[in-house]
Amino acid sequence: MDGVKYYTINEEAARRANEINSLYDYIPGSATEEYKMMVDNATMIATNQKECVAPMYHEKIDGLLDRYARKLAENMNKGYAIDARVPSVLIAGPANFPVRQKEKQNAARDRNLQEHREIQGLLDKIRSTGMGGISADDPDAIGKLKKKLEALEDTQERMKSVNAYFRKHASLDECPYLAPEQIENLKADMSSNWHFGEAPFMTWQLTNNGAEIRRIKKRIEELERKSQTAYVGWEFDGGHVEPDKEDNRLRIYFDGKPDEETRSDLKHNGFKWSPKNAAWQRQLTANAFRAADRIACIQPLTGEKPSELQHRDGTGGMNSE
Numbered sequence: 001m002d003g004v005k006y007y008t009i010n011e012e013a014a015r016r017a018n019e020i021n022s023l024y025d026y027i028p029g030s031a032t033e034e035y036k037m038m039v040d041n042a043t044m045i046a047t048n049q050k051e052c053v054a055p056m057y058h059e060k061i062d063g064l065l066d067r068y069a070r071k072l073a074e075n076m077n078k079g080y081a082i083d084a085r086v087p088s089v090l091i092a093g094p095a096n097f098p099v100r101q102k103e104k105q106n107a108a109r110d111r112n113l114q115e116h117r118e119i120q121g122l123l124d125k126i127r128s129t130g131m132g133g134i135s136a137d138d139p140d141a142i143g144k145l146k147k148k149l150e151a152l153e154d155t156q157e158r159m160k161s162v163n164a165y166f167r168k169h170a171s172l173d174e175c176p177y178l179a180p181e182q183i184e185n186l187k188a189d190m191s192s193n194w195h196f197g198e199a200p201f202m203t204w205q206l207t208n209n210g211a212e213i214r215r216i217k218k219r220i221e222e223l224e225r226k227s228q229t230a231y232v233g234w235e236f237d238g239g240h241v242e243p244d245k246e247d248n249r250l251r252i253y254f255d256g257k258p259d260e261e262t263r264s265d266l267k268h269n270g271f272k273w274s275p276k277n278a279a280w281q282r283q284l285t286a287n288a289f290r291a292a293d294r295i296a297c298i299q300p301l302t303g304e305k306p307s308e309l310q311h312r313d314g315t316g317g318m319n320s321e
Contacts, residue, residue, distance in 0.1 A: 004039065004043050004065065004066075004069070005066060005069060006032075006035070006036055006039060006069060006073075007069055007070050007072075007073035007074075008073065009031050009032040009035045009073055009076060009077065010031075010077045010080060010081075011028065011029065011031055011032060013077060013080035013081050013084060014026070014030075014031035014080045015028075016080070016084040017079075017080040017081075017083035017084045020083075020084060020086075020087035020088065021083055021087065021088045022088075031076065031080070033188070033189070033191075034076075035072065035073060035076055036185075036188065036189070037189050038072060039068070039069045039072065040185055040189060041205065042065055042068050042069070042122075042123055042126070043065060044155070044205075045123055045126055045127060046061050046062070046064070046065045046126050048148075048151050048152060048155050049061055049126055049127055049129060049130070049148075049151075051151040051154075052130070052144070052147050052148040052151050053129065053130030053144075054130060056130075057129050057130030060129050060130075061126055061129050061130075064122055064125055064126045064129065065126065067122060068119065068122040068123065068126070071119045071122070072119055075112060075115055075116050075119055078112055078115075079109070079112050079116075082105060082108045082109055082112055083105075083109075085101070085105050085108075086098055086101045086102050086105045141223055142220060142223050142224060142227070145216055145219055145220050145223070146220060148216055149213065149216045149217060149220065152209060152212055152213045152216065153213060155209060156206065156209050156210060156213060158177050159201040159205065159206055159209070160206070161177045162175060162177050162178060162186075162200050162201060163199040163200055163201055165177065166198075166199060166200050167199070172186055172187060172200060186200045186201075226285070229286075231243035231245060231250070231284060231289075231309075232309040233309075234300035234301070234302065234304075234306065234309055235300065235301050236297070236298045236299055236300060236301060237297075237301065238254060238255050238256070238297070239252065239253050239254040239255050239298070240253050241253070241292065241298060241306070242279075243284055244284065245284065247284075248283055248284045249274075249277075249281045249282070249283065249284050250281060250282055250283075250284045250285075250288040250289070250292070251274070251277060251279040251280070251281040252266070252271060252279055252280040252281070252292075252298055253278070253279050254280075258297070262295075262297050265294075265295050265296075265297075266280050266295065269291040269292070269294055269295055270282045270287075270288070270291050271291070286307070289306045289307040289309070290306075290307050292306035292307070293305050293306050293307050
């Protein structure tokens with residue numbers, strides 16, 4: 001992604017933290033290289049997401065990426081400062097070791113680690129931008145997911161092709177699968193001591209992207225299966241139930257206001273009151289029908305269970321979701 005900004009990593013703080021916590025010499029620039037590698041991974045995620053969504057969302061994705069890069073630098077710098085407060089017992093020795101100060105340092109480390117986890121959560125926000133969470137309520141959910149899947153599969157093939165090119169040529173120069181700027185960024189990553197293995201794209205990058213591909217495929221299969229399901233309503237003593245496929249809701253209509261115990265039972269089983277529709281409703285899924293099974297006062301007059309009124313393709317075959 002063009003224009004990604006790297007923020008400054010305090011190399012001096014990183015060096016001091018290493019000196020009082022490690023028996024190994026600090027490699028100049030290694031903290032910065034670690035930071036850049038993480039930002040480059042976030043950039044790849046942002047680039048993939050831009051390929052999946054409308055241009056109107058690109059500015060938001062750029063903003064989240066910049067926020068990630070800035071927050072990550074702040075968090076890493078804070079971590080180095082915390083690590084430099086008290087030396088490791090391996091370095092200082094057990095005599096007169098400042099135990100109380102070490103406890104405070106460990107508490108600060110825990111807080112900083114929690115902040116680091118929250119910063120990593122920005123990557124999930126990037127992945128979901130413009131997708132609206134891809135709710136089942138979205139009429140174009142399947143189309144959006146297929147578009148995202150295509151981008152992820154293209155990325156997977158590109159990473160594999162780049163690694164194959166490198167194995168063959170022992171170099172990334174003139175690699176046809178990368179832009180010149182991408183080649184230079186990968187070279188910088190590979191030269192850092194944080195880049196494990198000889199391949200440009202590491203195993204965890206391929207594994208994580210592959211896992212996301214499998215997750216999206218499964219989601220598409222679920223939504224396609226749901227789109228083929230024919231839902232059937234029913235009458236009960238004191239009202240009726242209607243599935244609204246267009247609004248993706250299973251709605252319960254009572255002839256009068258249900259008593260407190262019934263309302264509590266409805267809420268307990270995931271149904272909410274909709275003043276707009278004058279009905280109790282929840283998202284139209286197989287789970288909604290199974291929840292209706294547990295509500296005694298809305299059982300069908302036919303004697304069937306609500307879950308038995310859900311059929312696939314209108315053929316009468318039971319839905320096994």
